[in-house]
Amino acid sequence: MTILLDNATVVTMDGRRPVLEGQSLLIDQGVIAAIGADLKPERLGGAERIDCSGRIVMPGLVNTHSHLTEILQRSFRDNARMETWREYRMRTEEIADLSPEEVGLAARLACAEMLKSGVTAVVDHFSTRTGIGLDKVKASFQAFVQTGIRAVLAPSLRDRDFLRVLESRSPIGTSPDPAQGRWRDNFLALLEHVEKFPKTVSLMPGPSNPLNCSDSLLREVSEVAERYDLGIHTHLLETRLQYWGAKKLYRGGLVAHLNRIGFLSPRLSAAHGVWLEEREMELLASAGVSVVHNPASNLKLGSGIARVGELRRRGVNVALGTDGGDTSDSYSIFEQMRLAAFLSRVGKEDSGEWVTAGEALRMGTVNGAEAVPAWRGRIGRVRVGSRADLVILRPRIGLYPLNDVMQQLVFCGGGDSVDTVLVDGEIVVRGGRLVRVDEEALIEEVRPISERMWKIYSRIRKRPNKVISNIQKLYAKVRRKA
Ligand SMILES: [Zn+2]
Numbered sequence: 001m002t003i004l005l006d007n008a009t010v011v012t013m014d015g016r017r018p019v020l021e022g023q024s025l026l027i028d029q030g031v032i033a034a035i036g037a038d039l040k041p042e043r044l045g046g047a048e049r050i051d052c053s054g055r056i057v058m059p060g061l062v063n064t065h066s067h068l069t070e071i072l073q074r075s076f077r078d079n080a081r082m083e084t085w086r087e088y089r090m091r092t093e094e095i096a097d098l099s100p101e102e103v104g105l106a107a108r109l110a111c112a113e114m115l116k117s118g119v120t121a122v123v124d125h126f127s128t129r130t131g132i133g134l135d136k137v138k139a140s141f142q143a144f145v146q147t148g149i150r151a152v153l154a155p156s157l158r159d160r161d162f163l164r165v166l167e168s169r170s171p172i173g174t175s176p177d178p179a180q181g182r183w184r185d186n187f188l189a190l191l192e193h194v195e196k197f198p199k200t201v202s203l204m205p206g207p208s209n210p211l212n213c214s215d216s217l218l219r220e221v222s223e224v225a226e227r228y229d230l231g232i233h234t235h236l237l238e239t240r241l242q243y244w245g246a247k248k249l250y251r252g253g254l255v256a257h258l259n260r261i262g263f264l265s266p267r268l269s270a271a272h273g274v275w276l277e278e279r280e281m282e283l284l285a286s287a288g289v290s291v292v293h294n295p296a297s298n299l300k301l302g303s304g305i306a307r308v309g310e311l312r313r314r315g316v317n318v319a320l321g322t323d324g325g326d327t328s329d330s331y332s333i334f335e336q337m338r339l340a341a342f343l344s345r346v347g348k349e350d351s352g353e354w355v356t357a358g359e360a361l362r363m364g365t366v367n368g369a370e371a372v373p374a375w376r377g378r379i380g381r382v383r384v385g386s387r388a389d390l391v392i393l394r395p396r397i398g399l400y401p402l403n404d405v406m407q408q409l410v411f412c413g414g415g416d417s418v419d420t421v422l423v424d425g426e427i428v429v430r431g432g433r434l435v436r437v438d439e440e441a442l443i444e445e446v447r448p449i450s451e452r453m454w455k456i457y458s459r460i461r462k463r464p465n466k467v468i469s470n471i472q473k474l475y476a477k478v479r480r481k482a
Contacts, residue, residue: 001425003027004044005392008052010035011405013059013366013381018358019405025057027388030425035384050420052392056405058361058414059380060120060150060389060423061333062368065233065271065292065321068110068124068140069093069103072450073326076457082239082301082327083163083471089326091465092457093129102449103128104139109446110331111147112437117332117415120150120389120423121379123292123321123372125206125233125271127156137190144201148428148436150389152374154206154233155190157183157221162211163470166245184220191228200424202374204231210258211242211249218263225267231373232263236270236291239303241471243275244478255280264289269371271321272297273311274304281307285314290371293363295339296330297323308344309353319368334415337364341410357410387424394419 005025012018024039025032026047073092077085098106107124114122126132126140132155144151187205194203205221207213213221225232237243237254246254255276258264266288273291276284284291293306311318320336322328328335337360344355355363369380379389393399396417399408408414421429428435 002044002047003422003425003427004039004047004049005052005057005390006039006049008055008057008392009405010382011056011058011361011409012383013362014383025382025390027390027422027425030388032382032384032386032388035382050392054395055419056393056395056409056417057382058118058391058393058409059365059382060391060421061118061364062319062375062380063114063119063122063322063331063333064269064290064319064368064371065294065323066110066122066124066331067127067324068107068122068143069098069126069128070324070326071110071113071331072098072102072106072446072453073457074450075329076326076454080301081471081475082303083241084468085301085327087465087467087471088457088461090129091460092453095456095460096453097130098128098136098449100133100135100139103136104143105442105446105449107140107143108147108437109442110325111143111149111151112434112439112442114331115147115149115421115423115429115434116418116432117334118391118393118418118421119331119333120391120421121368121375122149122151123154123233123269124151125154125156125235127208132156134186134189134193138193141194141197141201145197146436147434148423148426150200150375150379150423152202152204152231152233152372154204154231155187156206156208157217158208158212159214159217160212162209162242162245163467163474165211165249166474167470183217184224187224204233204372204374206233209235209238209242210254210263211246215261218258218261222263222265229373230267232265232268234268234270236273237275237280238272238298239301240275241474241478244481253277253280255283259283259287267373269319271323272303272306274298274306276307276311278310281311281314281316284311285316290317290319290367292319292321292371293336293340294321294323294328295336295343296328297321299339300327300329305343305346308340308355309348312355312359313353317367317370318363319371320363332415333364334409334413337361337410338413357407360410361406388422389424390422391418392420393417
């Protein structure tokens, strides 16, 4: 398929020429084949021509940390910190025991929402109780392909429970849970299966959090990633309790430990990093690890504010993520860019350390692509040779008067203005409507699944819960020791 986007204002993400006026883009075989002011559409034969006069073309946004099935528990909880939220989320899923079909529908709805708001690539850090089977992974892949989004699925892995380790004060590197020992075979079977899907979808291992993994599991993950040239995705030091616990469990802190066991590398993208110390930031920078900032989730769950200015000053690649549908509670990267820029100014006298609009846009595009080996150098920019993951904005009233395109996309929010979206050169949103998905029907299909889960949650939250009272005790202890 050949498409010509004619006469557009183009946000390139090129440092020297970030915005170009009156440009045409030729898209051929999924790739941006040419960009210029003098591409003549009449010479292009059968190409579809889209008149982009008065429109803005920008790279598709990259959501580098997300959990798609959490859309089913959207806005179930308000004032719950991460550990409490997680306990309820898992118990609700455990009882609901979602079928592969239900997992697929949830993923489709989240992907549909993302595409409509200009997100063209997503890391789905996939976990679901009562476990991740091949059927559920297949259903997720089908959802990616059906909606047309680019995706890397990172099945969550764990072989111990950090809170239990904290309570029992077991030594580090305790023997892994034998039930999880088969992860490698399962993962390799998935990897083989993924070959049958288009190249826009892929897989990487996703240890849930190094605190929930034995050293032997983390070493195996590194080996598999190296052998098959994959990324690795994880959560890292999201909450104060994790920070406090990691200090107790690991000499010199968690990041130094991960460095000692060889887990840090440019393959790794680590979500949150709210509680990183400066030495830890330096270790991440020198190992080439990317950090994924999830500002909305960190605010909603009261986890804190990641020190993005300090991370960037040390040379860490910082990308953006939405986290799940019940922690942020949206899948919009436009929203994360705005929050990232604004939050970087809290308590910072020196305006030179603030995240500017241009930097926030980089975090939501190029940096997201750089964080994931499958995407590195292939998406995130508008330039010849990149895969054609593009968003065409038709500016709506909140963007006028249009004075500075980059600032306004971040500060005024461009989500409402998304008109057309291309992934790998295919149009998946046109005129603000999803091309491959019946949106109304999908909403109706997901509604009863979520209602069933809401009923389950309403029942279980009334019951006494030992895990939650332990979490409260642990937080009280953390506060006393502070
Ligand atoms: Zn997460």
